[in-house]
Every structure is written in structure tokens, then in C-alpha cells.
Amino acid sequence: MKRILVVGGGLIGSRHVDAVLAHEGCELVGLVDPDMSIAPHVPRFASMKHAPDDVDGVIIATPTGLHGAHGLEAAMRGWHMLIEKPVAETLDEAEALQAAVFAADVGSLVGHHRRYHAPVQQLKFLLAEGAIGTVVAANLIWAMRKPDEYFQGNWRTAGGSPVMINLVHDIDILRFVVGEIAQVSALAGTALRGSERIESGAVALLFENGATGTISFADTTPSPWGFEAGTGENPNIGTTGQDMMWIMGTTGAISFPSMTLWGGTDWGSPAQVQPLVPDHNVMPPLAAQLDHFVAVMDGAAPLIDVACATRSLDIALQIETQLIQQKQ
Numbered sequence: 015m016k017r018i019l020v021v022g023g024g025l026i027g028s029r030h031v032d033a034v035l036a037h038e039g040c041e042l043v044g045l046v047d048p049d050m051s052i053a054p055h056v057p058r059f060a061s062m063k064h065a066p067d068d069v070d071g072v073i074i075a076t077p078t079g080l081h082g083a084h085g086l087e088a089a090m091r092g093w094h095m096l097i098e099k100p101v102a103e104t105l106d107e108a109e110a111l112q113a114a115v116f117a118a119d120v121g122s123l124v125g126h127h128r129r130y131h132a133p134v135q136q137l138k139f140l141l142a143e144g145a146i147g148t149v150v151a152a153n154l155i156w157a158m159r160k161p162d163e164y165f166q167g168n169w170r171t172a173g174g175s176p177v178m179i180n181l182v183h184d185i186d187i188l189r190f191v192v193g194e195i196a197q198v199s200a201l202a203g204t205a206l207r208g209s210e211r212i213e214s215g216a217v218a219l220l221f222e223n224g225a226t227g228t229i230s231f232a233d234t235t236p237s238p239w240g241f242e243a244g245t246g247e248n249p250n251i252g253t254t255g256q257d258m259m260w261i262m263g264t265t266g267a268i269s270f271p272s273m274t275l276w277g278g279t280d281w282g283s284p285a286q287v288q289p290l291v292p293d294h295n296v297m298p299p300l301a302a303q304l305d306h307f308v309a310v311m312d313g314a315a316p317l318i319d320v321a322c323a324t325r326s327l328d329i330a331l332q333i334e335t336q337l338i339q340q341k342q
């Protein structure tokens with residue numbers, strides 16, 4: 015039985031609390047959050063230093079700017095950690111965390127939970143085995159209308175750019191299924207909410223394997239296209255089941271999450287849909303991620319540790335920096 019502490023009890027932290035309570039291999043030590051009125055049904059601590067020492071693993075679900083400090087504190091106490099994405103706010107913080115995790119010899123996992131979706135894993139496998147030949151291009155959309163209250167009176171007022179909160183997930187799945195990203199070029203859309211925050215934009219990508227990609231993103235449109243809408247993964251976000259990622263290769267193409275596989279090599283006849291049975295999640299990705307965290311605590315290789323997640327952070331920061339520079 016693994017003793018798990020959750021730090022941060024907001025939108026995602028409360029889902030982690032529920033996942034830990036539901037996991038038969040885990041026992042919830044409690045929740046750390048300065049607001050002692052939330053989650054009164056579980057043991058509560060006002061800060062990490064008030065938590066007991068006999069913790070096996072900590073789930074860090076605090077605002078992004080606190081991930082680095084909370085991760086260092088967890089490493090100093092010898093706790094394995096699952097840190098929400100992005101792994102940290104800056105590359106310096108992520109690198110310091112990487113060094114601390116290594117020095118403390120604790121396991122680390124970063125909450126890019128989309129990697130646990132069965133269709134994402136199937137897509138990675140299909141591309142690797144050449145189901146569409148050599149990948150030439152990947153196009154992705156992440157667009158939804160976030161409620162204005164989401165940005166009011168909290169850390170997201172300043173730090174709520176969809177690049178750091180949402181696109182970092184999309185960047186991570188592109189890295190996971192297509193390959194490492196070598197270069198990015200980004201254009202910012204006009205902000206409509208009257209804040210300095212980035213709200214929308216377009217990104218061009220060059221992968222190390224020579225493929226190119228595009229991302230179109232916005233948090234200001236009630237669009238049907240985005241990972242959450244397409245897969246139904248987030249209970250707070252409506253599901254449309256629409257595709258949001260289209261990948262093209264030398265012998266075919268595939269769209270996600272419908273996993274519609276197209277084949278055809280000749281411009282004289284239309285591409286044909288090929289038979290493919292999409293894989294389905296056997297458990298919610300957050301539960302699968304927790305299962306994997308238990309395995310990591312027992313010595314398994316993490317699917318995405320601090321070092322790997324730092325590469326997704328790096329790409330997100332490059333995009334964010336270009337967008338901010340255009341607004342100055």
C-alpha cells in the first residue's frame with residue numbers, strides 16, 4: 015500500500031484526491047492546501063511542512079509557479095513525486111528539480127496524462143510501425159471557450175496562458191507520437207479579454223525527423239475541436255467526439271481521436287479509408303497515470319519524468335516567448 019499526499023486541492027488536485035481514494039493500492043495521507051475548508055472529508059494540512067514524514071509519494075497539483083519549490087521540498091524529504099504539467103515555470107527551475115530528484119534518488123513522473131490514453135498509445139505504435147509510411151506533416155487544433163471566471167482572482171489572471179496550461183499537453187503528445195521538435199515559429203492572435211495574457215495564435219513546427227507541423231489554438235472560441243472535446247477526457251468539458259489532429263505520411267494519413275486511417279499513393283484516385291479498430295481506454299487516464307506512479311515508486315521506468323517533461327516545457331516557453339515579444 016502506497017501512502018500518497020496530494021498538494022493543491024483545486025481543479026486537478028481534487029481529481030487526484032478522488033483517484034487516490036479510489037485506488038486499491040494507495041492510501042491517502044491527506045491534502046495540503048491553505049484553504050482548510052475544502053475537502054473536509056480527508057485529513058488536511060495547511061502546508062507541506064505540517065505533513066507527516068511517512069509518505070511514499072506526493073502528487074503536486076499547485077499553481078505552476080510553485081511546482082519547482084514544492085518538488086524540491088518533496089525531494090528533500092525523500093518522497094517520490096508526480097508533478098502536474100508544465101513541470102515548472104522556467105527551465106532553470108526544471109533543471110534544479112531534475113538535479114534534486116537525481117541527488118535524492120527518488121522517482122519522478124510529470125502529469126502529461128494524455129500519454130495514458132489508449133488511442134494515443136495506439137497512434138504512437140501505428141506511426142512507428144509505418145502505418146502511413148514516413149510522417150510528412152501533423153496538424154493540430156486546440157480551441158475552446160474558457161469561462162471568464164477561470165481567470166479571475168487567481169494565479170491564472172497573470173499565468174493563465176493556454177500555451178503553458180494547454181498547449182504544453184499538445185506539444186507533449188506531438189513529441190510522444192511524431193518525435194522531438196527542433197524548431198518553432200509562432201504568431202499571436204489579438205487578445206479579446208482585455209488582458210496582457212496570450213489567448214490565441216498559430217504555431218509552425220519542424221520535427222527533428224524532418225516532418226513539419228502546425229498548431230492553431232485559442233481559449234476564446236466555443237469550438238468543437240480540441241483534445242478534451244474530442245476524447246471526452248475532462249468531466250468539466252463538453253464532448254463533441256470531433257477530430258483535432260491530422261497526421262499525413264508518404265502512404266496514408268490518420269486523424270485522431272476517431273483513428274480514421276486513410277491509404278493511397280496515387281493522385282488519380284481518392285484516398286481510401288482502411289480498416290482499423292480503435293483502442294479504447296480500459297480506465298480513465300488519470301487512474302492509469304496513478305497506477306503507473308505506483309509502479310514508478312517500485313522502480314519502474316517513468317513514462318515521462320522531469321527531464322523528459324522539461325523538453326515539452328522548453329518548446330512551450332519558446333512559443334510563449336515569441337508570442338509575448340510580438341505584443342511588446
Ligand SMILES: NC(=O)C1=CN([C@@H]2O[C@H](COP(=O)(O)OP(=O)(O)OC[C@H]3O[C@@H](n4cnc5c(N)ncnc54)[C@H](OP(=O)(O)O)[C@@H]3O)[C@@H](O)[C@H]2O)C=CC1
Nearest residue numbers: 022023024025026027046047048075076077078098099100
Ligand atoms: N493534467 C491536467 O489535466 C491538469 C493540470 N493542471 C495543472 O495543475 C496545476 C494546478 O492547476 P489548477 O488545479 O487548475 O489550479 P487551481 O487554482 O484550481 O488549484 C491550485 C490549488 O493549489 C492551492 N495552493 C496555492 N498555494 C499552495 C501551497 N503553497 N500549498 C498547497 N496548495 C496551494 C490553491 O489555493 P488558492 O486558490 O487558495 O491559492 C488551489 O486550491 C497547474 O500547474 C496546471 O497547469 C490543471 C488542470 C488540469
Ligand SMILES: O=C1CO[C@H](CO)[C@@H](O)[C@@H]1O
Nearest residue numbers: 160179180183242248251
Ligand atoms: O491540463 C489541463 C489544464 O486545464 C484544462 C482545462 O482548461 C484541462 O483540460 C487540461 O487537461
